[in-house]
Amino acid sequence: MSRCLMKIPFLLITFLFSTAAYALAAEIPANYTVWDRMPAEAAVDAKLKIQNTVTLYTAPNSGKVSGSISPGEIVNRISCVVYTHPNRHAVKVLKATKAYKYQHSSNPQFITLYPGTIIHLLQYTGEGTYLGLWNGQLLWWLEGYNISGFTNAKPNAPWGAYIGEATTADLGIDFWMCLRKADGTVGWAHPKDYPKGTFNSYWK
Numbered sequence: 001m002s003r004c005l006m007k008i009p010f011l012l013i014t015f016l017f018s019t020a021a022y023a024l025a026a027e028i029p030a031n032y033t034v035w036d037r038m039p040a041e042a043a044v045d046a047k048l049k050i051q052n053t054v055t056l057y058t059a060p061n062s063g064k065v066s067g068s069i070s071p072g073e074i075v076n077r078i079s080c081v082v083y084t085h086p087n088r089h090a091v092k093v094l095k096a097t098k099a100y101k102y103q104h105s106s107n108p109q110f111i112t113l114y115p116g117t118i119i120h121l122l123q124y125t126g127e128g129t130y131l132g133l134w135n136g137q138l139l140w141w142l143e144g145y146n147i148s149g150f151t152n153a154k155p156n157a158p159w160g161a162y163i164g165e166a167t168t169a170d171l172g173i174d175f176w177m178c179l180r181k182a183d184g185t186v187g188w189a190h191p192k193d194y195p196k197g198t199f200n201s202y203w204k
Contacts (some may be wrong), residue, residue: 056187
C-alpha cells in the first residue's frame with residue numbers, strides 16, 4: 001500500500017508535465033493567415049500587366065467566378081493573403097537575438113529571443129528575411145540566411161537552427177491576390193495556377 005502511495009506524486013508530476021507539453025504544442029496553430037503582406041520584397045498596392053488569361057474569384061479558395069482578365073490588361077493589386085502552416089516550420093534560438101515587433105515603425109520596438117526559445121516561421125518577406133510567430137506575437141524581419149539547417153543557407157554565425165519539416169524557401173504557402181480591373185471588377189487570383197511572368201509589374 002505504501003509503495004502505491006509513493007507512486008502517486010510521481011504519476012501526478014508526470015501527468016502535469018505531459019499535459020503542459022501538450023498544451024504548449026496546441027498553442028502553435030497548424031494554419032495561420034497573413035493579410036496584406038506580399039511573400040516577397042514588393043508592395044501590395046501595385047499596377048500589373050497581365051500576360052495570360054486570368055480567372056477572378058469572389059474570394060480566396062472560392063469556386064465562384066467574378067470575372068476574368070485578358071492578356072495585355074492593366075490591373076491594380078489592392079490586397080493579398082497568405083495561408084501558411086507555422087507548426088511545420090520550427091526554429092530553435094541558439095543565441096540571444098532581437099526581432100522587430102512591427103512591420104513598419106518610426107520608433108522600432110524589439111523582442112529579445114533567448115537561447116532555447118522555439119519560434120515558428122510564417123512566410124518569406126524578401127531580402128532573405130522572414131516573418132515569424134512566437135507566443136502569439138508576430139516577429140518581423142528575421143534573418144533567414146542566418147538560420148542553420150534551413151534550405152541552402154550556410155551561416156557563419158547562426159542565431160537559430162531549423163528543426164521543422166523539410167521545406168523550400170517559400171515554406172509551402174498558399175498565396176492569393178485581389179485585383180481590380182479598369183471597369184471596376186474586383187476578384188481574387190491564384191498565381192500558382194499560372195505560368196511565371198503572368199503578373200508583371202507595370203510602371204507607366
